[in-house]
Amino acid sequence: MTSHPSATTRRDLLAATTARLRAAGLDEPAREARLLVKAALGLTDADLIARDEVAVEDGHIVHLTALTSRRAGGEPLARLTGRREFWSLDLALSPDTLVPRPxxxxxxxxxxxxxxxxxxxxxxxxxxxxxxxxxAALLAERPAAYGVGVDRAEGAARQASINLERLGFSGRFGILVGEWAQAIGARFDLVVSNPPYIVTSDIATLEREVREHDPHLALDGGADGLEAYRAIAAALPGLLAPGGRVVLELGAGQEAAVAGLLRARNLTPTPARRDLAGIARAIVAEAP
Structure with missing residues (x-):
C-alpha cells in the first residue's frame, strides 16, 4: 500500500507552531517556530522560504507537535534543537553541557x-x-593559537571535542577529562573559565529553563558560589606563563571576592567588564 503525504504544508506547520508558541507566552514565537520546524523536518532556511508549499509527512508532523509541546512547557529551545549559536559559531549540545549564554x-x-x-x-x-x-571562539579569532579544554564531565568533554573538530580546528586543540587543572602540567599564556558560580541554595530559584535542564554540575558553585574560583585561583600560579592572563566569568556581585582570591595568588586584577545590565561579568588578572 502506498503512503500518501499529509495535505498539511510546511507553511501551515510554521503558522500553527507560531500560534501555539505565541499562546504559550514566548517572547519570539515566530523565530522559535521557524527553528523548531527546521529541526523537526531537517530543513534549511531556503527550504522554508522557497518550498513552503511542500506537503509534510504525518510522522514529521507528530515529531514537530511533540517538540512544540515541550517548548510550550518550558523546555529550552536549544535543548530541543540540540544546537546553539555562540560567537557566530554553530555548536551542538549534550545533556552534560550548559547552553552557551550571550x-x-x-x-x-x-x-x-x-x-x-x-x-x-x-x-x-x-x-x-x-x-x-x-x-572555539578564541581559536576562530586567533588562528595561530593552540587550546586545551578540560571538563569534569566526560560527556561534556566528548561534545567539546566533536564541536571543535567539526568547526575545523583539528590539530589545534586537545580535550581532557579532569578536576579543574589537576591533569595539567604545562603553562599557558591565557587561562579562561566560565565556572559554576550559583550559590547552592539559589539553584531552586533560577528560571525553570535553567534549573530543570542545565546540568547542576555546571551551575553549583557551593555554599557561597566561590568554590570553583578558589580551586582555579590556587592552580593559577602553576598554570600561567610569566605575564600570562586569566579571564573568568563572574556571577552578579562576585567581583570583589574573586579579585581578592586572585590577589592572594600574586595576580593583578583589573576592573571587570560589565554586561548590558551593568553586572561585572568578566574579570582579567595578570601574572607577574
Whole structure:
C-alpha cells in the first residue's frame, strides 16, 4: 500500500507552531517556530522560504507537535534543537553541557582585548570547557593559537571535542577529562573559565529553563558560589606563563571576592567588564 503525504504544508506547520508558541507566552514565537520546524523536518532556511508549499509527512508532523509541546512547557529551545549559536559559531549540545549564554561572549571579548594581535601564537587553557564554546571562539579569532579544554564531565568533554573538530580546528586543540587543572602540567599564556558560580541554595530559584535542564554540575558553585574560583585561583600560579592572563566569568556581585582570591595568588586584577545590565561579568588578572 502506498503512503500518501499529509495535505498539511510546511507553511501551515510554521503558522500553527507560531500560534501555539505565541499562546504559550514566548517572547519570539515566530523565530522559535521557524527553528523548531527546521529541526523537526531537517530543513534549511531556503527550504522554508522557497518550498513552503511542500506537503509534510504525518510522522514529521507528530515529531514537530511533540517538540512544540515541550517548548510550550518550558523546555529550552536549544535543548530541543540540540544546537546553539555562540560567537557566530554553530555548536551542538549534550545533556552534560550548559547552553552557551550571550553574556559569556563578554569573556571572549575581554580575552581578545588582552591579546590583541590576531596572529599571536597563544597557548590557551579553558577550564570547564563544556560545549567548547569559549575555546572555539578564541581559536576562530586567533588562528595561530593552540587550546586545551578540560571538563569534569566526560560527556561534556566528548561534545567539546566533536564541536571543535567539526568547526575545523583539528590539530589545534586537545580535550581532557579532569578536576579543574589537576591533569595539567604545562603553562599557558591565557587561562579562561566560565565556572559554576550559583550559590547552592539559589539553584531552586533560577528560571525553570535553567534549573530543570542545565546540568547542576555546571551551575553549583557551593555554599557561597566561590568554590570553583578558589580551586582555579590556587592552580593559577602553576598554570600561567610569566605575564600570562586569566579571564573568568563572574556571577552578579562576585567581583570583589574573586579579585581578592586572585590577589592572594600574586595576580593583578583589573576592573571587570560589565554586561548590558551593568553586572561585572568578566574579570582579567595578570601574572607577574
Amino acid at each position: 553574556e559569556t561572549e563578554i569573556l571572549v571579548e575581554a580575552a581578545l582585548a588582552a591579546f590583541p594581535e590576531r596572529d599571536s601564537p597563544l597557548r590557551i587553557l579553558d577550564l570547564g570547557t563544556g560545549s567548547g564554546a569559549i575555546l
